[in-house]
Amino acid sequence: xxxxxPAWRRPAxxxxxxxxxxxxxxDAPLNMRMFSAMVAAQGHRVxxxxxxxxxxxxxxxxxxxxxxxxxxxxxLSGLEVTHLLKGDDDTRDIPIIVTSGYLIDEExxxxxxxxxxxxxxxxxxxxxxxxxxxxxxxxxxxSAAP
Ligand code: MN
Numbered sequence: 001x002x003x004x005x006p007a008w009r010r011p012a013x014x015x016x017x018x019x020x021x022x023x024x025x026x027d028a029p030l031n032m033r034m035f036s037a038m039v040a041a042q043g044h045r046v047x048x049x050x051x052x053x054x055x056x057x058x059x060x061x062x063x064x065x066x067x068x069x070x071x072x073x074x075x076l077s078g079l080e081v082t083h084l085l086k087g088d089d090d091t092r093d094i095p096i097i098v099t100s101g102y103l104i105d106e107e108x109x110x111x112x113x114x115x116x117x118x119x120x121x122x123x124x125x126x127x128x129x130x131x132x133x134x135x136x137x138x139x140x141x142x143s144a145a146p
Pocket of ligand 1: 026027028070071072073
């Protein structure tokens with residue numbers, strides 16, 4: 001089909017960002033499918049975790065370039081996982097974008113150490129802009145490393 005490509009899919013606009021690895025920690029199947037599709041459409045590899053402890057394990061094993069973290073998860077909450085990852089030398093440099101459909105206490109958000117917060121529902125353009133801007137930052141940071 002000619003027009004089967006989703007309207008939100010952008011042609012590779014940021015070649016420096018191609019082929020990054022993004023971990024999505026999300027327990028709602030619809031959100032997981034949507035986020036994964038958007039990340040894959042940008043040319044990145046997607047890792048999925050549907051609970052906090054699996055997210056924690058994957059972050060350590062795979063060291064993704066970015067994490068999209070839901071707050072309300074079975075077991076460990078997304079803010080707890082974020083706090084653990086930001087308190088660990090091995091994972092503290094991974095940018096974490098926290099997402100929630102509920103209002104989150106600002107103090108709690110800051111205390112978690114997350115790098116950004118997106119309130120659900122998240123628009124496609126907002127989502128894509130935020131993930132690409134963090135991936136550009138991480139690309140610059142790694143190319144600036146000695
Ligand atoms: Mn959830």
